[in-house]
Amino acid sequence: MTTARRETGKTGKAPRGGGSPRKGEAGRGAPRTLADELRARPDDDLAALLRARPDLLNPVPGDLTQLATRAGTRASVVRTLERLDRFALQVAEALAVAPDPCPYETLRALMTGDADDDPRIARELPRAVATLREQALVWGGEDRLRLVRTVREVLAPSASHPSPTGLGPTVAEATAGMSPGRVQQIVAAAGLPATHDPVTAVTALSALFGDRKRMAALLSQAPAEATAVLGKLLWGPPHGTVTADPASHLRWLLDRGLLLSTGPGGVVLPREVALHLRAGRAHRAPEPVAPELAPVTEHDQRVVDATAAGQAYTALTVVEDLLKEWESGSPLVLRAGGLSVRELKRTAAALDTTESATAFWVELAYAAGLLASDGEVDERYAPTPAYDDWLRLPAEERWTRLATAWLAATRTPGLVGERDAKARTLAALGPDLDRSPAPEVRHRVLSLLATLPPGASVPPATLLDRLHWERPPRTSADPGTEDLRTRLARWALAEADLLGITSRGALAAHGRALVGAVPDAATPVETAAAALLAPLLPEPLDHVLLQADLTAVAPGPLERPLAQTLGVLADIESKGGATVYRFTPGSVRRALDAGQSATDLKAFLTTHSRTPVPQPLAYLIDDVARRHGHLRVGAASSYLRCDDEAVLAEILADRRSAPLRLRRLAPTVLAAQVAPDALLDGLRGMGYAPAAESAEGDVVVTRADARRTPPRTAPAPVHDGPPAPGPTLLDAAVRAIRAGDMAATAERKPTAAAPAPADGGLPRTSSADTLATVQAAVMTGAAVWIGYVNAEGAASQRVIAPIRVEGGFVTAYDHTADEVRTYPLHRITGVAELVDDSV
């Protein structure tokens, strides 16, 4: 059965449609559904479909009907449409505004227009249709191309979602809700004979609009302003508004159905009319072929490779510097995840680069698994054990590790520093940095560069245009912002330069190998890239040049152990192709602290220097060594001193003194590792009569119970309930209660309840009164005086003009603060009306 199907599939292959059932199997009848057609497709085509739309495979569909159903789901369709190139998408859009089913010729006419002046469209159209067909977006015979229903729904114009073609609804769709009488009026005005039912009337009208000659005749009578109006709506959006009493030229258009009313004040240009005015074109500018990658600038391939290799080496150095920096100064992980801005700045300063570049390096090391958070309670970022393995690799392999990790990563350091939808700053290493199209875009950018001759580059704008064509953004975002893919592509270009994959905009040979653009399929891309890069990287050197100005110059990268020792012994003064180290007393002391001796250091320098060690340098090392360790610092818990050296010698020799862990610091001083009282007890136990000494050296006279705390205040008494009110408070409270009572009971007149700022008490009213007064104030727009207690419990008086009261809150213009604020009703202690002229 399978074999038979495959045969029919092959015989049925039309010369240009590509892989679809056609006239050859007309005898069997055209497929009735997508499932039917899929059933008739050969296995290769089904495989191609599943390759193009892998989401259909998850889970594997039970049968072809299920596959067809799933291919028609909205999510899958949208995903597939997003991955179409611009021309295929334009064709799909054209099909969505064409009749269903649509003969190939009709489609072709929609794409080329009446003029048919672009041979490229005719040449590319079969490819586009084949693509749509392969991806199961279009099915049916060449004479009956059918767009999958969901695709039509997604692409067809609707009031809320205008079609990318800029075409409006058809006459039939636009007149659907119109009264038959109105339709007849239009038909009459358009100069057509009256019909007996609306359906035939609409058909007649559509036919008229679709007929170029009759339509031209009709439009030739149009007033000039009317033509201008049509011109405005021509390329979309097709919707416009009119006043209740439209001007005469609009009237003229409306009467003839050239504009159809969509509701009160709204009009639309029917699709047929627009198509006539567009000379049959569905798109203003069909783009049948991808924009060319031009102008090409040719660089010397060797120069490009060498510069890129130089940058690749720099990349390795930077990553190493970064991780070395974080070995000791591990930055904290933010509670929300990621690296704080301050740490990023600090790291940027340490690496001597910008913050955005630092974000890139940090994310790169993270993506390559060289750094991670340590998961401790006090969570910090630190290099991983994989970093140590990485360090042991040869330079070219270290680079390919980074480069492949970068290519595959979905994390996008370019976003760092921007704000997400909740206006939170996106932190490096933080969450929400993953953008799934990133690897695909990076790969595509590099593969596009790989299509150029070696060493050639094109302006980035051309490259972005090309990417835009291959994967047009679905929704046209507002013109100020770029779509994600374009931004990803920009970042990819910049990052590829930083990594040394490209140089001067041209792909280096090792970059070419990395994206698999080198025809040798046998070796994995990493190996191929590493092999190409290796000879271009500078050989690590085993020597430096020492100079009398106390500098050492490494005229290239150093072998790791040498670089490490030198990094301790001297400060790095300048970096680049070479490294300049400067010896200072501080740096030499650092090396001595690290356990080296002056002799070791001099021997080390003699071994690794091409030039004799200058006398001032040797002198410096000796001079620092002379003073190093001259002063000794240690910790002791107590000391023992005695002017009689013999007594101390005796104590030291006594076996019983062993637990005291005594050490002779000087003839008359011993240091002990036990506390003074233990030392005292121990010595007393040995039969001596020691006295304790204070920090000032006085003898401490010990007394029992002499212990004191530092100065302390007595505890404040804790009362049950509120503290007893003072007379002032009581007085104020009584007055307030009285005032409240008065306010509640008194017959309120606008002037009578004027605030009494002099006594400073808050107005008090019952909550019901408060609500009523405030609501009344909303109605009258009057200002009221309120007493208000804020969240901290501080009371204040405010004059507010309530705007609305809802949900327990009063929104009001606060005269006191001069802005609109919201007050919870329960915090308002009371309210009083104001005298009219007090605001």
Next chain:
Amino acid sequence: MTGPLIVQSDKTLLLEVDHEQADACRRAIAPFAELERAPEHIHTYRVTPLGLWNARAAGHDAEQVVDALVAYSRYPVPHALLVDIAETMARYGRLKLVKHPVHGLVLESTDRPVLEEILRSKKVQPLVGARIDPDTVAVHPSERGQIKQTLLKLGWPAEDLAGYVDGEAHPIELDESGWSLRPYQRQAVEGFWHGGSGVVVLPCGAGKTLVGAGAMAEAKATTLILVTNTVSARQWKHELVKRTSLTEEEIGEYSGTRKEIRPVTIATYQVLTTKRKGIYPHLELFDSRDWGLVVYDEVHLLPAPVFKFTADLQARRRLGLTATLVREDGRESDVFSLIGPKRFDAPWKEIEAQGYIAPADCVEVRVNLTDSERLAYATAETEEKYRYCATTATKRKVTEALVAKHQGEQTLVIGQYIDQLDELGEHLDAPVIKGETTNAQREKLFDAFRQGEISVLVVSKVANFSIDLPEATVAIQVSGTFGSRQEEAQRLGRVLRPKADGHEARFYSVVARDTVDQDFAAHRQRFLAEQGYAYRIVDADSLLSNKDA
């Protein structure tokens, strides 16, 4: 291993001197990169905007610079750096100061947006006049210097093509009997004359005075020479009378004591910058004659007010002479915009190699303080510390030992503190020259020293500048102005003049160990090492114990 040059990311260039292409590379990069350090193996050059503009002024273009870097570089040069260099260089000459036949001095631009940009600057607005056409704007002649200064600060240095007034002609010829200009001096004169105005950088002792004389012989016009002090002024006068057709009567001295204005007038910075009642009374000197040439000696010491006067002298030819473009106050850009770009430069070592200045053996002698001195030092007030350790008694003993060691050689003992010098003079039985010594007395003593009548001279910092002591072969520095590199260069210059018998000069610094004196010395010595003078450090004890070492 190919090229001799390594380009660093901080825009320094490292040149390996022992490389076979090193000489060619040095010549290629010298026009635009400033030599920063020249120790024995690897020289460091720095590429700065000023350096690049100097190169542009000398007629080099960005392509040459980039080519030089790419051709000699051992490793690939980062593209961004090359782009940056090209962009920086392109900034010079977009604006030009030219003489318009109708409107006089105008600022012209080949790039209209740049002109618009700078005209919007508040600092430029008061300096320019009417807009003549979209690309030209009038500039008041008196603001010629100001506008150049301002534009440089804005990053758009203007090329000054407005030319010079000839000034009052005065016949001056070089009198080359028994001597002649050295080749590099001749190149320096030519470089300056061709460029119009600018700075000639030559090491101390390389004969800068003669470059000045050569320039005057080219100009053949009345000349104003600005020097640092009176002794230096006398020195100039002496040299000019000896080396040119000028006579004593044609040369005037304008200083604190004498106020002569003659066809060639030598004025000191000090008298020019004397301020009385808020004005500079001696300013009229600049207008007292129609000068054809103004010579600035020791440009790196030019006091700030002189820059201000110089801004008004832009129509006259200006020649700056200096040993270094580095100014401790960082006003290099004012030198560039007001006096002119660098016109000639030769490193010390090269001139030394040609035998025009004496090689020097620099030795730092570390003196151990006695225990009581150390205690006193530790308790001294911070501001007194340097003075204390610089003048300790132990130093005196070492100095005496050094003088004794070089007995019979012409020896200078240089110091900062007068009482220390007086004491030393007493112990060494040598005359002391200090601030209060009269000029007549000074010259008498200098003369005696030259004649070899006295062999040891103790001098304070008054001798730092421009005195000529040809036969000093040993200099002993006992204290200095903290860590001034300037001073170190000047003092070394005292012994760098070529010696009659061609033997090596000695330069000793006596330094107290483990004190700030040592730190300052390290700072000064770094400068020496960077100039390519190897130096040794010896312990005073070994020097004292082994006197014939």
